[in-house]
Amino acid sequence: MSGRFEIVQEPMEGLKLLRRKRFGDERGYLSRLFDAEDMSDLGWRGGVFQINETVTKRAGTVRGMHYQHPPFAEAKLVTCLAGRVEDVVVDIRAGSPTFLKHFSVELSDDNALSLLIPEGFAHGFQTRVDDVRMIYAHSAPYRPEAEGGLHPLDPALAIAWPIAIEALSDRDRSHAPLEFDFPGVVL
């Protein structure tokens, strides 16, 4: 490991909360957002197929809970570049000891935290302030036909969003509640 990423917490198998080291001087700072060798040491498999940016205007907006089905299951490295969010992941790996359990953490431009999410998790977040900018590295290509989604307010998930949900896309509003026999994904 290069020392540019510190492992702060491993709340579930393969899921890692990282702190990015900032190299500061009188001008400001430099920090690394992705390092192939470090990420490989941390369990990232394969390359980076895309790096996405989202800008979310309104505080209280929720995006999620998204995942892709195998063979397009994807790992993600999620970072907040501006503002702050409550970032949430749900373990949907069939047979996992933490199946359908969720983990949530505040990511912000201040706290320099990133979440390394392995394949087999649904991901989403709620903005806590206006004008949030997020960046995601993805380990698989975007395949709309392989997309899956969980409803952010599904009682079976019991995600405690920190503030009232002010905005949700039509797609995210339309995710069906989990069936009692939801199988999850087999990786």
Ligand SMILES: Cc1cn([C@H]2C[C@H](O)[C@@H](COP(=O)(O)OP(=O)(O)O[C@H]3O[C@H](C)C(=O)[C@H](O)[C@H]3O)O2)c(=O)[nH]c1=O
């Ligand atoms: C994910 C994706 C989307 N798009 C297009 C499809 C739509 O026309 C538009 C917005 O897509 P969507 O509504 O799925 O975007 P979000 O709701 O922000 O979804 C993202 O937010 C949650 C929290 C995530 O973890 C995912 O990375 C991602 O699914 O971008 C692309 O062109 N490429 C892509 O990789």
